[in-house]
Amino acid sequence: MRDIREQLGKEILFFDGAMGTMLQRAGLKSGELPELLNLRSPEIIYDIHKAYLDAGCHVISTNTFGANRLKFDNVPEIINAALDTARRAADAYNAYVALDIGPTGKLLKPLGELEFEDAYALFAEQVQAGKDKADLILIETMGDLYEIKAAVLAAKENSDLPVFVTMIFSDNGRLLTGADATTAAITLEALGVDALGLNCGFGPDAMLPLTKELAAATDLPLIVNPNAGLPEVVNGKTVYNVLPAAFAEKMTEIVAAGAWVVGGCCGTTPEHIAAEVAACKQLVPVQRTIPPFTAITSYSQAAIFNKKTLIIGERINPTGKKRFKEALRTKDMNYIINEGISQADKGADILDVNVGLPEIDETHMLLDAVKGLQAVTDTPLQLDTTDPKALETALRAYNGKAMINSVNGKPESMNTVFPLAKKYGGVIVALLLDENGIPATSEGRLAVADKIINRAAEYGISASELVFDPLAMTISTDENAALITLDTVRALHSKGLKTVLGVSNISFGLPGRETITAEFFVLAMQAGLSAGIVNPNSARLMSAYRAYNALCGLDPSFTAYIASEAVNPINQTPAAQNEKSLYECILKGLTEEAAARAKQDLKTKDPLAIIDNDIIGALNAAGQKFENKTLFLPQLLMCAEASKAVFDVIKATIPRENSASKGKIVICTVKNDIHDIGKNIVRTLLENYGYDVIDLGKDVEPSLVAETVVQNSIKLVGLSALMTTTVPFMEETVKAVRAVAPDCKIMVGGAVLTQKYSDMIGADSYSKDAMGAVRYAQSVFGN
Amino acid sequence: MNEKNIRRYLRITGEPDDATARLIRECMEEAAHTMTPKRIFRIYDMEMREDGVLIGDTFFEGTQIAKRLQDFDKCALMAVTLGVPCDTLIRKYSVSRPSKAAVMQAVLADMTEDICDRTEADIRLTPPGYTVGQRFSPGYPGLPLEFQKKIFAMLDISKRIGITLTATDLMLPSKSVTAFAGLKENGTCEI
Incomplete structure (x- = not known):
């Protein structure tokens, strides 16, 4: 059979309509698992497929919507049977079968x-079970981009079939x-799906605007499978109220908006599909051309490279930061x-994440940081x-389309980065240097850009997926460095290419760095810079950025400018900030003032005295x-x-500050309980009283608590539970700890806990609130 | 939203200080922007059995549920959620500002109650001539969490409003509620 991809856009293609609605018509009760019918009553399924094929559809979907291992032990058997039935029906009509x-x-x-x-793994099992007999894979009714990513990767890594996602x-x-x-749309296109679109949730009316939005964001083929309106319950039965003729008429508008593949979802019947085919089959698929644009995404929002320069926050990076290295x-x-x-x-549009240190496992650290x-x-x-x-590990786990920092003009760099970018999607920062180093001239750097563009094209990566970094070098060693960089930005911009700079480098080695950096950033923006890797905490720089946007018509009604200037510390008199003592700032919970005051106090006071008098003093009060x-x-x-x-x-001043620790405590929310607010409050307070807290999180296995206690020679454990149903797991955890560390004290707390419960499960102490936990810790450690 | 309830959740007696009051207002505003509330309900015929109650086609075993529904003629099942983004908000503030996490938790709890109340009001408007009793949920004494699986299947909750069940029948997103409510025929139309 022809590959369905070759048919897309040549004629309007039709999917089938609802399976569930038809099964209910055939007598399936609510709560029964429809996938079991593939084994028990394949004829019912066959008849439904056949009815849709008679209605004129080109693609039927197997009855395998929920056929995964969470619900069934015999996934391959169910999927195989479903495909046999679908194949038998479809082959007589020369139609496609979608897994x-x-x-x-x-x-x-x-x-x-x-x-x-x-x-x-759940999706991979489904794909492996169905790939030999299906013509394409339809991943449908998806409401989470991350789940879609898992399914698409499973489909592509375990088969060569076309992948459609609705x-x-x-x-x-x-x-x-x-x-x-x-x-x-941006995220799915980056994952390399063959077609994408909408199904379920709404009738065709409400899907029209969404179809238009998708059509403007991607030139991939669009699929639209609406419900027959919204569900209503009449006499105890769920019904959908858009009738075939009205459904079909609305679908012609959806085709006119750009859909190439249409069908139906809940509530649609062979009659709906027949009417839809009759109304739409003569229509010509709309050919769309979207001008290429550069964009990355997270799980819920996109950062689109446009006229306004994007702010990429540079602070997640250990270079030159004692405290950050310590944290790593x-x-x-x-x-x-x-x-x-x-x-x-503070206004970052994108966050750079660099957690590399020679002595740590960067793969794990980057993965943990991304998650x-x-x-x-x-x-x-x-x-x-x-x-x-x-x-690769981080790209795979990233939820969205990431930005990759970076590739350069060296062959080994391009050979490594481009295949990963192609597979997982991603916009790549391309450094304009190669095996010969950083070209001294703008022309030299542009030549590297051309080389990178050509090489990327060989991997199927277009120039719109590249953002070029012409490299900002400090002017302290070459007074023309900024001019060369700005020339390169200008030249790249005039070719319609996107640019990025590590802006702060420009001032390295000079006094008053913020001033030089901010002014250079403004010049670079004027030269057409698409994104700047900068410190969003620099009020000076962000102020310049917002002023530039206001001046260039990029900040309608000056909303961003006015909002930020109102709180800009530059506009506040420094004297007014620090009138209160450190003790007072802490007691009143004035975080920023307290930090500023502490910096000043540290010049004259002993750090340990600050901890004991100001911090602990205020906390005690x-x-x-x-x-x-x-x-x-x-x-x-x-x-x-x-x-x-x-x-x-204090830690930033004296990084290896361990003398302040008053003892190590393990805390967690017990197994099967996912409520961790109370536990987090206890952690916050304990930490501030100078204890080292190992927080094992929520839903924690008793054995993990016991192991951690032994490994760290722990003297005190805190357990939290909110549900009566999870108190038994608290008891189990107490026993597990007692078995390996009889001297370790255990305190418990949580909404359902009482002194009685606490005694019953053998805990040493019950705390009714977070202060109770602190008081008990003080008594255990004698401090 | 009800600031009094929020204060009660936070165990604040009397007037809060300025900083706390400001925090409560900030959280109320942010929560209102963030939440993506969804709710569904359905009214079922029911039949009392010796060891439980049949609601629609589904049997719920237990004396407690039978006792709670014994004086009623029909049973409504409802499910509400504030949506996924609210959980992210709490996680964010748990890391960056625990004080705000605690207040946000209280604000979202109150919002969830509010949506439950609105759903109950809709139930009240649905079949003319019925009075709606006090709602109650799985997890109450004698009402096992295992009831959740049945309620989820009956209302098709995961697909329709996106709440999921954990392996131990807790709901995620966490700001979600399912409930039963009995309906009793009045003989006269209330509306």
Whole structure:
């Protein structure tokens, strides 16, 4: 049979309609698993396929929507039977059979429990079972870009079949996990799908605007399989109220908007498809040409390289940063993640992630950093590594279309990076240097750019997927360095190519670096710079950036400029900031003031005295007020945040500050419980009282707690549980710890816990709140 | 939203200080922008059995559920969620600002309750002439979490509003609720 890809765009192709609706007509009860009918009653399935083929569809989908190992032990058997039936029906009509793959029904981590690679394995099993008898793979009703990525990789790595993906959007025009249609289209195109589109969720009416949005974002073939309207319950039965004629009429508009493949989803019947075929088959597929554009995505938003220069935050990088290196060595992931959050809050459009240090395992660290950052921020990431294994691992796990930093004109660099970029998708930073070093002239750098473009094309990567870095070199060693770089930016810009610069390099070795850097950034923007790798925490630089945008008509109504200038520290008198004592700043929870004050105090005071007097003093005062109910949880935590900021300042001054540790404590939320707010509050307070906390997270195996206790010679463990159903696991954990470390003390807490429960399961102490945990720790460690 | 409830969740008695009050307002605003609430419900005929109750085609075993529904004629099942992005918000602030995480948690809990109330109001409007009883959920005493699987299948919850069940029948996104509510015929039309 002809490859369906060759038919796309030549004529309108038709998918079948609903399977579930037809099965209910045939008597399937709600709650019964339709996939079992492939084995029990294949004739029912055959008749449904045949009815759709008689209606005129070109592609039928197998009855395998939920046929995965989470629901069935005999996946290959079910899929095989489904394909046999579909094949038997389709072959008589010379029609295509799509192996239908629906979502797993679970949320992937970090939103849910399912590991990305486990989702991949579920899909891979389905693909392997069906690839020999199917003509294409239809991944459908997907509401999460990450799950789509797992399914597409499984399809492409385990078969050569065409891969079609259709997604279900909510009425806010977004996927369940937040992506709009444009972001979804960019991401799927990067993954190399053959066609993409919409199914389920809405009737054809509501799908029209989404079809238009997709049509403007990608020139890939579009598929639209709507429901027959929205579901309504009438007399206990779910019904859909758009009748075949009205459905078909609306579908002609969807075809006019650019869809090349149409069919139906829930509520549609052979009658709907027959009407749709009659109305649409004479229509000519609309040929769309989208001007190439450069964009990366996260799981929910896109960063599009446009007229306005994008800010790429440079702070997640150990170069020249004592505190950051310390965080990498001690795997202090929260420190690294907070560097990301604060840059995103300050206006970074993209975050560069560089966690390479000679003495650490960069592959694992980069993977953890990417996962950790994507658990808390939807700002797209730029993966910054020279280690190919670290790059591939991170690209695979990244949720979205990443930016890759970097490739250069050396053959081995291009041979390593381009295949990975092609496979996983990604916009690549191309450094304009090669085996002969950095060309001294603008012409020389442009020649390297040409070489890189040509080589990328051989891998099927277009120039729009490249962003060129003409290399900002410090002017302190060559006073013409900036001019050469700016010339190169200008020349690349005039060719319609995108550019990026590590802007801060320009001022290396000079006093007043922020001034030179900010002015250079403005010049580069004027030369057409597409993105700057900069420090978003530099008020001077961000101020220049926002002023430039305001001056160039890139900030409508000056919204961004006005909002940022209102809080710009440059506009505040320094005297007003530091009137309060450090103790007072911490007690009041004034994080920024406390950090600034600590920096000053450190010039004259001993760090340990600051910890004991100001930090612990303020925390104790707040803790006492909390216990007396004259101060409440949010204030107590604000006080803790301020003291953490002060700790960070102290650590940056004396990085290996271990003398301040008052003892090591292991904490976690017990197995099967996923509530960790209370546990996190306890951690925050314990840390601020100077304890080292090993936080094992939530849903933790008792054996892991026991192992950690032994490995670290732990004297105190804290366990949290919120559900009555998980208290038994708390007891199990207590026993596991007692078995290996009888002297280790165990404190417990959580909404359902009481002193009685605590005694019953054999814990040493029950804490009714976070301060209780601190008090008990103090008694255990005698401090 | 009800600031009083939020304060109660945070165990704040009396007026909060300025910083906390500001935090509550900030969280209310951010939560309103972030949430993607969804809700569904369906009303079923039911039949009391000796060891439980048949709701639609599905049997729920247990004396507690039978007791809670015994005075009613029909049973509504509902499911609501604030959506996935709210969980990300809590995770973010747990790392960057624990005080805001705690307040956000309280704000989102109140928003979830609010959407449950609205769903209950819709149920009340649906069949004319019925009174709706107090709603109750799996996880209440005597109502095992295993009921979740059945409720999820009956309402097709995962596909329709995107809530998923963990291996131990907890819901994700975490700001989600399922509930039963009995309906009793009045004889007169309320509306």
